[in-house]
Amino acid sequence: MGTSFFRVTLVIGLFVAGANNALAQLRIEITEGAGRRTPVAVVPFGWEGEASEAPYDIAAVIAADLQRSGRFAPIPERNMLQKPTRGVELDFDDWSVLGVEAVVLGRLTQTGGNAYSVQFQLFDVYRREQLVGYRMPASVGTMRSQAHRAADMIYEKLTGIPGVFGTRVAYVNATGSERNRLYSLIVSDIDGENENVIMESKDPIMSPAWSPDSRRLAYVSFEGNRSRIFVQTLRTGNRLEVSSRPGINGSPAFSPDGRKLVLTLGGADGNLDINVLDLSSRQFTRLTTNRAIDTEGSWSPDGNHIYFTSDRGGGPQVYRIAANGGSPQRVTFEGSYNARPRLSPDGKKLALVHLDRGNYRIAVMDLASSDLLVLSAGRQDESPSFAPNSDVLIYATRQGRNGVLETVSADGLIRQRLASGGGDVREPVWSPFPRY
Amino acid sequence: MTIFRMTMAAALALQLLACASQEIPDPDPLDSGMSDSSATTDEFDERDLGAGEEIPSDVDFYADGDLIMTIYFDFDQSEIRPDDQATLEQHANRLANDSGARVRLEGHADERGSREYNIGLGERRAQSVRRLLLIQGASAAQISTVSFGEERPAAFGSDEDSWALNRRVEIKYLN
Structure with a gap:
């Protein structure tokens, strides 16, 4: 049994922010529900x-x-x-x-x-x-x-909600001095036990993503001062370089059937676009051609759409495009900064990073109503990821100079900090349900 | 490395020192290069390196990966400030005159906002430096770009001073 990496502190319920009155009513409901x-x-x-x-x-x-x-x-x-x-x-x-x-x-x-x-x-x-x-x-x-x-x-x-106590989390930790960083890609149980280092590098590691069967992780590595995307099998440690184009290779995410990756390619001219890589044929299909930054692609659970961040309209906002191409539609309209979309596994909600009165916070948008609910309370919160039951999210926030992980229920009522044993922790991704 | 290229690098370094001394990183690659050699500071004061003969052949002014200069950007901007443009044009001239020279442009962003989007902002900055170098005569094959987004900050604070130092493109010399 590994030592516990996290000290779990419970912060009950407290915070739901809304910039307008429409959300204020929701806030009261939630506060009432929080006590029991x-x-x-x-x-x-x-x-x-x-x-x-x-x-x-x-x-x-x-x-x-x-x-x-x-x-x-x-x-x-x-x-x-x-x-x-x-x-x-x-x-x-x-x-x-x-x-x-x-x-x-x-x-x-x-x-x-x-x-x-x-x-x-x-x-x-x-x-x-x-x-x-x-x-x-x-x-x-x-x-x-x-x-x-x-x-x-x-x-x-x-x-009535499936539990997620048997799930895991992958995240990146940066340790060492400011000039001599060591980056680690880590997988642990969701309670912080059984910590396993998947990959270590002196160069940055970014954007881990689970395969739907929980057996593999895709991630970005800057080994050799260039970005590449790898898919690594957890059990064997074998890894496959799947994208090493000139310029940017970033932001991988598996399709729901595990056969494809959506990823961001920059090309020599540095124009970031959303691409889909078929993992068996190794064929790349470019989905967006806009001159703006198009990145942070994420599949809808039915596999039909890809949500992504684009600043084609000025600031970053979330857009949606059919997974086989087409013209993108803008999804977010509230606020000047909405990025890094992640769909809930039930397909009903969209988690994102939202600029909330000067603070970057985690928000959830209800896709049916477009109502936006701010869930976190930090200044620099990032990388939201849904639990497989769609009821809880994990994300990174700041504690002093370091990043730490927090979870929050999708209704904003229950928030917990997973205090790290050390290092600058970032980019948590919640695993799918375990297979029994 | 050819004598010619070393000479160009040395001359470039001197010009940078003269016209953009605030951009020379600390430790100054020029100083550290000289301290490893038998050359004296007096030779530098002559400002007579254009001919190339004065430089011992075992001196690398820029080793692989050395930082040549850093260009800073305003918040959410990728436009090169006017006072950096003249310096960059000199880099472009040197690249144009030495087809064997290579540089890597490393774009960076401050920590605010989401990480992969910040990779995009860093890349946009690296590309605006690249475009200027190309316009001034450098060839595409001489320039590679990488964006580290917010992953490799130069300053570690969460304040405007640190953010300003982190919104940057580092030009690195490649052998």
Whole structure:
């Protein structure tokens, strides 16, 4: 188990900014909704095995996940009137008297040398019924992932929204002195555990992007003082140079089917345009021909459109073009600076960097209504990325001279800072859902 | 490297010192080049390097990757300030006269806004320097560009002073 890279600080709910009155009403609604965290209990799991103590505290991981979501308040173990490890032992009255609305209990059973079985059950205290029960095989190495998986199922049963505790995040960290930087491309669990360095370089690394199957990362590297795009397989470390044209090779993003990359090419004359690279045929198709900067392409989840940043109208704004070409349509109109669009996986929202009264902040635009909601409160926030459940975003903000990561719920209610152990952290990208 | 090219580089460096001394980076490549050689400062004061014979053949005034000059830009601008244009024209003349000479133009942006868009702003600045060099007679094959956007700041503060130092194009000499 890796050391925790992040110290998680919870900042509950607080901030929704709007430059106009139309958003003010929304602000009140959200503030009202922010107060309540559902009281739940995660009872310490039972243990059956050779050792006197369980090799892993599954309940603690589940409780921490639910706590970190900002929507639940697990009660402390010392307040529990009973500690059942099977559903039949559960006395609902002992929990309703505490105001607990849901109880999680379970057992960890050793079935072989390094073979275990994790089972858990989730109960609704008011309705006095089981919401979900599940048993999973585990080894010492997979126990933590299985605990996150259980938390994901519990979260989905309680909220109707799939949990993202089992997901990962890729990001770039810059460490070392100002004149002697070391850039690292890192993948960790979303709670900061299991940190893995994917690539290191003395030259900048930028714009990591997950493949839809979570197996590969595309990124930009400036090794040799020129920009190139690589696709690296995480398991093997093998990497493929996929774009090394003269000038700019930037801003890669995988198509939803994983077969193509949208990317930005500059060419010798430096005119940045949106291009699509077919990864199997290695064919490039240029989508935009404007003389302005066209960059930061991102696919719609159905694969039909590409959203991108362009300053063809003066300042940077978000535009949309059909993935097979056509004429772009402008998407953002509010404010003088809207850039780096990322679609929510459900296709309903657009995250972007928005200049909000002198501050660069993360905003989400509802694509149906075009309403813009500012979610972050920093001066220099950047690189928003949706969680695969479309309900939370991760982005980079500043803390002193360094970048740190924050998450915010898409309604702006719950914001958390993932304080880094050191370095200038930037460009977080949330992974797709894990495959079980 | 040919004697001729070294001479051109030396002459160029002197001209830069004379007409745009504030643009010479610290440490000055001219000074560091000389300190490695047996040449004395007196030779420099003569301002007589045009003929080329005075320069020992083992001296590289510009090693590969050396910074020749830095050009700064206004906020959200890629236009070259008038006082930089004359200096750049001299660079262009030298490139035109020495077809073997190569430069890399490294564009940069300040930290504000999104990173890949800032790559675009840095590239736009590098391209405006490139265009001026081409107009003045340099050939396209002599010039490469790269944009680091906000990834390689020269100054690390989050204030207007630092931002002004970071909106720049660095011209680097390539062997």
